[in-house]
Amino acid sequence: MRSMTIDSRAEIESAFAGFPSGVAALAADVSGAPVGLVSTSFTVGVSFEPPQVLFSVQRSSRTWPTLRRAERIGVSVLARGHEAVCMQLASRSRDRFAGLDITRGEGGALLVSDAAMWLECSLHNELDSGSHTLVILTVERVHVGDGAEPLVYHHRGFRDLARIASAESRGRAAVEAAA
Numbered sequence: 456m457r458s459m460t461i462d463s464r465a466e467i468e469s470a471f472a473g474f475p476s477g478v479a480a481l482a483a484d485v486s487g488a489p490v491g492l493v494s495t496s497f498t499v500g501v502s503f504e505p506p507q508v509l510f511s512v513q514r515s516s517r518t519w520p521t522l523r524r525a526e527r528i529g530v531s532v533l534a535r536g537h538e539a540v541c542m543q544l545a546s547r548s549r550d551r552f553a554g555l556d557i558t559r560g561e562g563g564a565l566l567v568s569d570a571a572m573w574l575e576c577s578l579h580n581e582l583d584s585g586s587h588t589l590v591i592l593t594v595e596r597v598h599v600g601d602g603a604e605p606l607v608y609h610h611r612g613f614r615d616l617a618r619i620a621s622a623e624s625r626g627r628a629a630v631e632a633a634a
């Protein structure tokens with residue numbers, strides 16, 4: 456464990472990168488055009504009754520002011536193998552939806568095919584907090600995946616839960632063999 460100062464945004468970003476998370480794609484058709492972004496600040500379990508989820512969006516986002524107008528926002532929990540999809544949906548220069556395999560939900564929600572889980576959400580509340588806006592979404596419909604492993608993001612890189620699990624079971628086997 457090492458202490459560090461948090462004098463700059465780069466330092467705090469580097470420290471926060473040590474927190475592992477899933478990767479969510481938030482997307483919808485708004486006025487006939489697809490808009491979306493990806494988020495590792497996305498989290499579930501903010502409320503169970505009603506079911507609510509949360510993510511935090513940079514106040515400088517050019518996408519959120521449009522996406523927030525959608526009747527329904529599709530949230531796709533990206534799966535193992537979606538690394539390129541993630542980078543495309545976060546790109547500032549490329550068409551975020553070109554060639555992307557998308558399913559349409561209700562109210563314009565756009566859902567990434569083969570995701571680990573889909574949620575169709577409506578906007579509940581927003582709270583400006585520092586550089587970001589906390590966004591609470593109410594979950595209107597849930598589609599649980601058919602066992603696809605979720606993509607994991609940690610220290611600015613993608614991780615593979617299956618590899619972590621197999622390394623873990625190799626570790627357990629070694630411990631059991633040594634016992």
Ligand SMILES: Cc1cc2nc3c(=O)[nH]c(=O)nc-3n(C[C@H](O)[C@H](O)[C@H](O)COP(=O)(O)O)c2cc1C
Binds near residue numbers: 478495510513544545
């Ligand atoms: C792995 C990853 C995670 C991201 N997580 C967030 C996030 O939680 N919140 C956010 O505002 N932007 C996040 N971004 C950036 C957005 O996806 C998007 O690139 C950014 O909002 C700039 O585009 P915009 O101006 O169109 O919104 C992330 C990007 C990547 C690659």
